[in-house]
Amino acid sequence: MAQESLALREQNWADDTLAAHAGLPVSHSSAATKACKGKALWQASVYDFDSVVQSQSASYAYRRFNSPNGDELASAVAALEGAEAGLATSSGMGAIVSAILSVCKSGDILITHSDSYGGTREFFSIDLRAFGIHVIFEDVQNSTLLDSALTQALAPYEKTKTQVRAVVFLESVANPLIRVADVGAAAGVCEKHSALLIVDNTFATPLRSKPLKQGAHIVVHSVSKFLGGHAEVIAGVVVGSRQYVDEASKRAGRWGLTAAPFDAWLALQGVRTLQVRMERCWCTSAELAERLSNSQIPLQVNWAPKCSVLSFEVPGGFAGADKAVSTFQLIRLSPSLGGTTSTVSHSASSSHKLVPVEERQLLGITDGLLRLSVGLEDVEDIWNDLEQGLIAASKIEPST
Numbered sequence: 001m002a003q004e005s006l007a008l009r010e011q012n013w014a015d016d017t018l019a020a021h022a023g024l025p026v027s028h029s030s031a032a033t034k035a036c037k038g039k040a041l042w043q044a045s046v047y048d049f050d051s052v053v054q055s056q057s058a059s060y061a062y063r064r065f066n067s068p069n070g071d072e073l074a075s076a077v078a079a080l081e082g083a084e085a086g087l088a089t090s091s092g093m094g095a096i097v098s099a100i101l102s103v104c105k106s107g108d109i110l111i112t113h114s115d116s117y118g119g120t121r122e123f124f125s126i127d128l129r130a131f132g133i134h135v136i137f138e139d140v141q142n143s144t145l146l147d148s149a150l151t152q153a154l155a156p157y158e159k160t161k162t163q164v165r166a167v168v169f170l171e172s173v174a175n176p177l178i179r180v181a182d183v184g185a186a187a188g189v190c191e192k193h194s195a196l197l198i199v200d201n202t203f204a205t206p207l208r209s210k211p212l213k214q215g216a217h218i219v220v221h222s223v224s225k226f227l228g229g230h231a232e233v234i235a236g237v238v239v240g241s242r243q244y245v246d247e248a249s250k251r252a253g254r255w256g257l258t259a260a261p262f263d264a265w266l267a268l269q270g271v272r273t274l275q276v277r278m279e280r281c282w283c284t285s286a287e288l289a290e291r292l293s294n295s296q297i298p299l300q301v302n303w304a305p306k307c308s309v310l311s312f313e314v315p316g317g318f319a320g321a322d323k324a325v326s327t328f329q330l331i332r333l334s335p336s337l338g339g340t341t342s343t344v345s346h347s348a349s350s351s352h353k354l355v356p357v358e359e360r361q362l363l364g365i366t367d368g369l370l371r372l373s374v375g376l377e378d379v380e381d382i383w384n385d386l387e388q389g390l391i392a393a394s395k396i397e398p399s400t
Helices: 002-009 015-020 031-036 052-056 068-081 092-103 118-130 143-160 183-192 242-255 261-271 274-293 317-327 357-363 379-394
Strands: 085-089 109-112 134-137 166-171 196-200 218-222 236-240 300-302 309-313 343-345 369-373
Touching: 015 068, 015 274, 068 085, 068 236, 068 261, 085 092, 085 242, 092 118, 092 166, 092 196, 092 218, 092 236, 092 242, 109 118, 109 143, 118 134, 134 143, 143 166, 143 183, 166 183, 183 196, 236 242, 274 300, 274 309, 274 379, 317 369, 317 379
Parallel strands: 109 134, 109 166, 166 196, 196 218
Antiparallel strands: 085 236, 218 236, 300 309, 309 369, 343 369
């Protein structure tokens, strides 16, 4: 994994070149190797050997631990992120679980923001606490609040000279409110407290943000989203130093969290078109955000440059959101994002449905909030569909 990533990065290629060559050979080798690498699907669950000695030095033995296709995907994303090594996992949550539990143990501290993806929040609030890890929800995108949270959390251990690890987890672009994190500022605070910084870079992609270069220690992705890009694969990736990735790989192998060969193979096809897809979606997203902000129907719009996801609060609360979604003809309701077609989701009833209502409201994840993932369709077609849905929602009486 690391050798492939380093070979790609040493070429000093631009991101679009790295993406286009994802998983393909970069070194001079035999024609047969070149023909297979990056093209072949290694759908084997086990590998046979001629001797015990051969089996001991083999790179692949049992698919639960790793596969050639998984390593090709991991290396491609590691190259885009500027990482030494990578691990391909069974999903984005598989990447988060592998990364977190490879660095956290019972008694350690994890600090994260409340408005993160619902599945991530559930893992932290339910499973990590069951492992004896202290979870603190704070606005980690605010460096002052993060500094205060780390100071308070670590103070009791410093007094007793107890060894404890603090981990900060943040999304480079928060889901669904599209809050952009200052990763460099967060990394500076983490360095002050000797804390580990893990960044979910799914929404930004390596084309917008490279957290490792800003001081993060580990980066995770849900490959199911923009990297795969065609709504046909479930996979994740962990990238970082060889040390961190090796530890994450051990957990993923023991727990069966590595990526399936076919999913990894499919994902690589998506990575190769990442640059052109994202540039198209970014342009469309910017145009739609401007039109929504200037709409005659008052809307709260959440958007950021170079991000193809935006969210907005429609009038009428839940009933208004339901009416808008029901009116859309082109834009479909979907629990995921990042594909070639535009999709919408209702966070309050899907990704964040387990967040208490009062807290959800305080965060700004209201019953009328819709999250739009912008696809590759013509901008006028998307806008016309959005406009019809908004008009329909505006005619709904606000829910009580």
